[in-house]
Amino acid sequence: MEAPAAAAAESSNNTNTNGGGAEDEGNTGGSSWWRLPERVWLSAVRSAETVARIARDDPRRVAHSLKVGLALTLVSVVYYVTPLFNSFGGSAMWAVLTVVVVMEFTVGATLSKGLNRALATLVASSLAIGAYKVASLVVRSEEAESILLVVFVFFIASAATFSRFIPEIKARFDYGVSIFILTFSLVAVSSYRVEELMPLALQRTTTIFAGVAICHCTTILVCPVWAGEDLHKLAANNLDKLAEFLEGMEIECFGENARSKNLEGKNFLHAYKSVLSTKDKEDSLCTVAKWEPFHGKFRFRHPWSQYQKLGTLCRQCASTMEALASYVVILTKSQYPEANPELCLKVQTTCGQMSLHSARALRELSSAVRSMTTPSSANNDLSAAMKAANSCRNELLEDAAQLQVMHIAVIGSLLSDLVMQINEITESVHNLARLARFKDPEKTRNDVVINVKT
Amino acid sequence: MEAPAAAAAESSNNTNTNGGGAEDEGNTGGSSWWRLPERVWLSAVRSAETVARIARDDPRRVAHSLKVGLALTLVSVVYYVTPLFNSFGGSAMWAVLTVVVVMEFTVGATLSKGLNRALATLVASSLAIGAYKVASLVVRSEEAESILLVVFVFFIASAATFSRFIPEIKARFDYGVSIFILTFSLVAVSSYRVEELMPLALQRTTTIFAGVAICHCTTILVCPVWAGEDLHKLAANNLDKLAEFLEGMEIECFGENARSKNLEGKNFLHAYKSVLSTKDKEDSLCTVAKWEPFHGKFRFRHPWSQYQKLGTLCRQCASTMEALASYVVILTKSQYPEANPELCLKVQTTCGQMSLHSARALRELSSAVRSMTTPSSANNDLSAAMKAANSCRNELLEDAAQLQVMHIAVIGSLLSDLVMQINEITESVHNLARLARFKDPEKTRNDVVINVKT
Numbered sequence: 001m002e003a004p005a006a007a008a009a010e011s012s013n014n015t016n017t018n019g020g021g022a023e024d025e026g027n028t029g030g031s032s033w034w035r036l037p038e039r040v041w042l043s044a045v046r047s048a049e050t051v052a053r054i055a056r057d058d059p060r061r062v063a064h065s066l067k068v069g070l071a072l073t074l075v076s077v078v079y080y081v082t083p084l085f086n087s088f089g090g091s092a093m094w095a096v097l098t099v100v101v102v103m104e105f106t107v108g109a110t111l112s113k114g115l116n117r118a119l120a121t122l123v124a125s126s127l128a129i130g131a132y133k134v135a136s137l138v139v140r141s142e143e144a145e146s147i148l149l150v151v152f153v154f155f156i157a158s159a160a161t162f163s164r165f166i167p168e169i170k171a172r173f174d175y176g177v178s179i180f181i182l183t184f185s186l187v188a189v190s191s192y193r194v195e196e197l198m199p200l201a202l203q204r205t206t207t208i209f210a211g212v213a214i215c216h217c218t219t220i221l222v223c224p225v226w227a228g229e230d231l232h233k234l235a236a237n238n239l240d241k242l243a244e245f246l247e248g249m250e251i252e253c254f255g256e257n258a259r260s261k262n263l264e265g266k267n268f269l270h271a272y273k274s275v276l277s278t279k280d281k282e283d284s285l286c287t288v289a290k291w292e293p294f295h296g297k298f299r300f301r302h303p304w305s306q307y308q309k310l311g312t313l314c315r316q317c318a319s320t321m322e323a324l325a326s327y328v329v330i331l332t333k334s335q336y337p338e339a340n341p342e343l344c345l346k347v348q349t350t351c352g353q354m355s356l357h358s359a360r361a362l363r364e365l366s367s368a369v370r371s372m373t374t375p376s377s378a379n380n381d382l383s384a385a386m387k388a389a390n391s392c393r394n395e396l397l398e399d400a401a402q403l404q405v406m407h408i409a410v411i412g413s414l415l416s417d418l419v420m421q422i423n424e425i426t427e428s429v430h431n432l433a434r435l436a437r438f439k440d441p442e443k444t445r446n447d448v449v450i451n452v453k454t
Numbered sequence: 455m456e457a458p459a460a461a462a463a464e465s466s467n468n469t470n471t472n473g474g475g476a477e478d479e480g481n482t483g484g485s486s487w488w489r490l491p492e493r494v495w496l497s498a499v500r501s502a503e504t505v506a507r508i509a510r511d512d513p514r515r516v517a518h519s520l521k522v523g524l525a526l527t528l529v530s531v532v533y534y535v536t537p538l539f540n541s542f543g544g545s546a547m548w549a550v551l552t553v554v555v556v557m558e559f560t561v562g563a564t565l566s567k568g569l570n571r572a573l574a575t576l577v578a579s580s581l582a583i584g585a586y587k588v589a590s591l592v593v594r595s596e597e598a599e600s601i602l603l604v605v606f607v608f609f610i611a612s613a614a615t616f617s618r619f620i621p622e623i624k625a626r627f628d629y630g631v632s633i634f635i636l637t638f639s640l641v642a643v644s645s646y647r648v649e650e651l652m653p654l655a656l657q658r659t660t661t662i663f664a665g666v667a668i669c670h671c672t673t674i675l676v677c678p679v680w681a682g683e684d685l686h687k688l689a690a691n692n693l694d695k696l697a698e699f700l701e702g703m704e705i706e707c708f709g710e711n712a713r714s715k716n717l718e719g720k721n722f723l724h725a726y727k728s729v730l731s732t733k734d735k736e737d738s739l740c741t742v743a744k745w746e747p748f749h750g751k752f753r754f755r756h757p758w759s760q761y762q763k764l765g766t767l768c769r770q771c772a773s774t775m776e777a778l779a780s781y782v783v784i785l786t787k788s789q790y791p792e793a794n795p796e797l798c799l800k801v802q803t804t805c806g807q808m809s810l811h812s813a814r815a816l817r818e819l820s821s822a823v824r825s826m827t828t829p830s831s832a833n834n835d836l837s838a839a840m841k842a843a844n845s846c847r848n849e850l851l852e853d854a855a856q857l858q859v860m861h862i863a864v865i866g867s868l869l870s871d872l873v874m875q876i877n878e879i880t881e882s883v884h885n886l887a888r889l890a891r892f893k894d895p896e897k898t899r900n901d902v903v904i905n906v907k908t
Contacts, residue, residue, distance in 0.1 A: 054619050061619050068635075069612035076604045076643045093640055100636040103615075150530045158523035161557075165508050165515050181526075182554040186547055189530045239879070246872075280734070303889035310882045317875045323777060324868040331861045343859065347866040354869045358876050365883045373895045374887040375880070382880055389870040396863050405797065406860040407785045409850050412801040414778040415808045416843040418700075421771045422812050425693070426829070426836055428764045429819045433828040435757035441827045 063223040064105050071099045071218040075211060094204055098211030103219065106227035107295075108288030110219040114212040115291070116176035121208050124180045125201040127156075128187035132197060149188050157181050171287060228289035228298050232369070234282060235307050238314045239366035244271040245321050246359035253328055254352030263332050269325050272318040282311045297372050343395065350392040357385035517677040518559050525553045525672040529665065548658055552665030557673065560681035561749075562742030564673040568666040569745070570630035575662050578634045579655040581610075582641035586651060603642050611635050625741060682743035682752045686823070688736060689761050692768045693820035698725040699775050700813035707782055708806030717786050723779050726772040736765045751826050797849065804846040811839035 055062050079092045102117055104110045135148040160181045163169050169177065187201055248268020263269060289304045360381040368375035432438075509516050533546045556571060558564045589602040614635045617623050623631065641655055702722020717723060743758045814835040822829035886892075 050620060051616075055616075061616065065612040065616035068615040069608040072611045072635075072639050073604050073608045076607055076639070079643050093644065096639050096643060097636060100632060100639065150527050153530055154523040154527045157526045158519040161522040162505075162509075162515065162519035166504060178554060181522075182551060185526050185530065185550050185554065189533050189550060190547065239883075242876075299891075303886065306882070306886040306889055310879065310886060313875065313879045313882055317872060317879065320868055320872050320875060324865060324872070327861055327865050327868065331858070331865065344862050347862050351866055351869050354873050358873055361876060361880065365880060368887065368892070369883060371893075372890070373893045375883060376895070379880060382877060385873045386877065389873040392866045392870050396866055404785075406863050407781055408798050408801050409860050410864060411778060411781050411785065412805055412846045412850055414774055414781065415805050416846050418771060418774050418778070419808050419812055419839045419843040421767065421774060422696075422815060423836060423840065425764065425767045425771065426815065426819060426833060428760070428767055429693075429823060429829060432757065432760040432764060433822065435760055436826070437753075438822070439825075439827045441830070 060223065060225050061105075064225065067218050067222050068099075068103045070222065071103055071214055072096065074214050074218070075099050078210070078214075092207060094207040095211035095214070098208050099215055102212060102215045104288075106225050106230070106285075106288055107219050108227035108285075108290070108292040110215055111293075112172075112288050112291040113175050114215050116173060117179050118209055118212050120176040120179035121183050121205050124183035125187050125205055128184045129197060129201060131156075131184075131188055153185050153188050156184055160184075224295070226289075226292060226295050226298070227285045228292050228302060228304065229296065231282065231285040231289050231304065231307050232298070234278060234285070235310055235314075236366045236369040238275045238278060238311065239362050239369065241271045241275050242314060242317055242321070243359045243362035243366065244268055245325075246355045246362065249324075249328070250352055250355035250359065253332070254348050254355060263329050269329070272321040272325075275314055275318040276322070278311060279315065282308060346395050347392060350388045350395070353388035354385050354392065357381040357388065361385060514677065514679050515559075518679065521672050521676050522553075522557045524676065525557055525668055526550065528668050528672070529553050532664070532668075546661060548661040549665035549668070552662050553669055556666060556669045558742075560679045560684070560739075560742055561673050562681035562739075562744070562746040564669055565747075566626075566742050566745040567629050568669050570627060571633050572663055572666050574630040574633035575637050575659050578637035579641050579659055582638045583651060583655060585610075585638075585642055607639050607642050610638055614638075678749070680743075680746060680749050680752075681739045682746050682756060682758065683750065685736065685739040685743050685758065685761050686752070688732060688739070689764055689768075690820045690823040692729050692732060692765065693816050693823065695725045695729050696768060696771055696775070697813045697816035697820065698722055699779075700809045700816065703778075703782070704806055704809035704813065707786070708802050708809060717783050723783070726775040726779075729768055729772040730776070732765060733769065736762060800849050801846060804842045804849070807842035808839050808846065811835040811842065815839060 075092075075095045078095065098114075098117060102110060102113045104113060131149065131152045135145045135152070139145050139148060160177050164174055164177050187197070190197075190200070245268055248266060248271065252263060252266060252268070286304050286308050289302075292298070292300075294300050358381070361379055364379065364381065365375055529546075529549050532549065552568075552571060556564060556567045558567060585603065585606045589599045589606070593599050593602060614631050618628055618631050641651070644651075644654070699722055702720060702725065706717060706720060706722070740758050740762050743756075746752070746754075748754050812835075815833055818833065818835065819829055
């Protein structure tokens with residue numbers, strides 16, 4: 001019996017873990033320097049392969065890179081064309097800065113950052129000018145005024161920083177708050193130096209708005225990548241993957257040619273695994289999809305959070321599949337004598353029914369989502385599967401005593417697994433203690449004794 | 455039988471889901487405007503409570519907010535004190551900008567961002583000056599020169615943006631690359647306007663270094679929050695939580711007062727749940743901990759990635775516990791007649807042994823990690839648990855036929871669960887179809903028919 005769920009989801013996505021394992025492999029040394037050119041060449045080839053794979057996996061990445069280049073070129077052109085340059089003034093660099101930080105992969109993320117930036121700049125500039133006016137009204141001397149402004153900066157920056165710990169603000173306005181702090185500090189601080197504060201603030205705000213406008217136009221008009229569309233496709237794909245697992249189960253485990261011995265290598269047994277690790281991607285896509293305007297078949301207020309609910313259910317389903325997969329592998333590997341063949345056959349038949357009909361129901365749902373048509377409300381496959389599930393439960397319940405022993409046996413078996421896992425944990429802690437040079441308790445005790453003696 | 459693992463981990467951390475559920479609750483309306491002041495007051499109280507809770511949960515958040523305020527104040531003072539201001543020139547704003555974006559919660563994150571920023575600025579300025587020199591050597595006319603520079607900006611920005619999709623670069627240098635693009639574009643573009651490029655680039659780089667230095671001093675000297683220490687504590691806490699679950703199991707399920715009926719409300723049954731969702735936190739802490747210098751008991755090259763390995767094992771353990779918890783709850787709720795009481799008693803006793811000894815072994819490990827002492831290598835508790843696990847397995851294997859029926863029954867039971875979950879998925883897709891106004895296939899077909907007729 002393998003440990004179910006979560007653990008598997010981890011293996012797919014741990015670049016960090018691999019990237020940082022250098023501590024353990026310190027003694028590969030004794031490098032032969034004359035093979036250096038060969039090594040350099042090999043690593044160059046490997047890098048090129050990585051780049052090609054990343055581009056092939058999602059060609060929109062290449063398009064995005066070129067889009068960033070394009071947006072920056074547009075800003076530079078604005079800067080170079082002198083009449084425009086004059087109207088933007090020396091703060092044209094703010095447009096460049098805006099483009100670099102605002103351009104994101106999806107339309108939603110770019111819009112969200114751009115609007116955050118524009119709004120935060122406006123609010124912060126107004127507030128800073130207000131603070132400047134208050135300071136100049138309250139005190140007379142220039143020193144006192146600048147001290148008051150620094151005090152304002154201290155308190156407003158602290159309060160705004162704290163607000164970033166509030167989950168609601170963190171989720172939607174994190175970037176906006178940091179721009180707010182930046183702009184407020186800059187305008188408040190520069191107020192002491194610059195006589196004409198209002199025109200400066202106005203000029204900078206205009207430049208930033210121009211930068212944001214260039215970003216928004218580029219991201220929407222040139223090969224747009226809609227977060228909402230990605231989220232929608234992800235939902236349909238998840239449903240398909242769940243169906244794939246059940247189809248495989250039906251054919252390989254409960255069908256006529258069932259009881260094949262080598263299940264572990266089969267693809268269908270891993271179909272659900274990628275579903276388990278979709279949560280983060282789904283959440284971030286959903287957050288930014290809410291900023292996207294009407295596009296394709298999606299309205300502005302499309303019910304994006306429904307996709308999160310659906311995703312949670314799919315992941316729950318996938319983790320039950322994980323448990324199921326490990327039991328099936330054990331069963332096909334074991335060489336038990338046939339016991340209670342009647343019950344086994346009955347359960348096997350209903351299992352086949354359940355898998356087949358559930359898979360069909362899922363396929364219907366995924367194609368409904370894909371084509372954005374309402375799935376038929378009288379789903380025959382689902383009701384057939386539910387019927388089979390009930391009859392399976394009844395068959396098992398018939399022998400209630402059997403069921404109790406089964407539950408106790410499963411608990412015993414899971415606990416034995418736990419002990420083995422704790423054994424691994426112990427080894428891991430010992431490794432950590434060795435590598436991190438933890439104190440040796442024996443030695444420490446001796447030291448203490450010696451200290452007492454001396 | 456509940457679906458194991460992942461699903462539970464999700465419930466703990468879904469502010470986004472709740473935050474965005476507004477679509478579904480559109481009809482709370484009919485608001486009575488005279489109750490507006492009351493509502494405003496209530497929501498103000500609620501916000502104050504949230505803020506107080508966030509501050510109480512981790513007082514270091516308040517310290518961090520004040521630190522950001524302090525760092526900005528320091529920069530502002532530098533700006534106001536005129537002799538210093540002259541040496542920094544008009545680019546003092548770059549120091550403000552640096553402080554706002556570089557100050558992070560943990561020392562490691564601040565160091566990582568600061569070093570990224572400093573290094574990227576240096577490299578990008580040099581490269582941009584190089585590009586400027588090349589452009590002025592290759593072509594004669596000013597127009598051609600600026601066109602060439604814009605072309606440089608386009609290609610370098612595109613290539614650098616693409617490099618952010620490479621996982622290794624994304625993990626460690628994402629911020630650095632974005633600063634690289636920014637600085638390169640700014641310097642390359644401004645080269646056309648500013649005659650003395652070198653002094654300008656030098657001045658800006660110096661200012662940014664000063665900002666980074668202020669951030670690093672503030673973050674290390676004033677209430678430092680070490681990511682490494684948090685990671686270390688997280689590991690010990692996870693071990694304790696696993697132990698807590700097993701201790702509860704021993705007392706409530708296998709001990710002398712076992713078979714208590716109301717297990718579901720017990721705390722210990724949820725002890726492991728927070729362990730399941732620690733992966734993201736662990737990964738990000740580990741990434742930044744690697745940037746931290748020697749502090750407390752931690753060396754510079756402390757084996758941080760070991761904590762990730764330990765964390766993966768702990769989460770695997772927690773997901774087995776999840777499966778175990780659901781079986782235990784079912785068993786204590788069920789009213790089966792006693793079947794094979796001899797086997798049940800035997801398994802129960804060994805289960806008690808396994809839980810007790812495993813819990814003790816885990817407690818020893820957690821206290822070893824906490825005090826950073828090597829755990830004793832001859833762990834008596836672990837070997838006792840292993841012995842009990844083996845004897846439990848043997849007891850179960852004695853009745854092999856029983857075991858086969860058990861596995862088949864478990865598979866049948868898991869599949870029935872799956873069908874019920876797919877039923878929920880179906881409902882969720884129907885909800886989505888309704889809210890997103892999917893096309894009705896019937897209607898569409900009729901439309902087509904009409905179209906054909908006309």
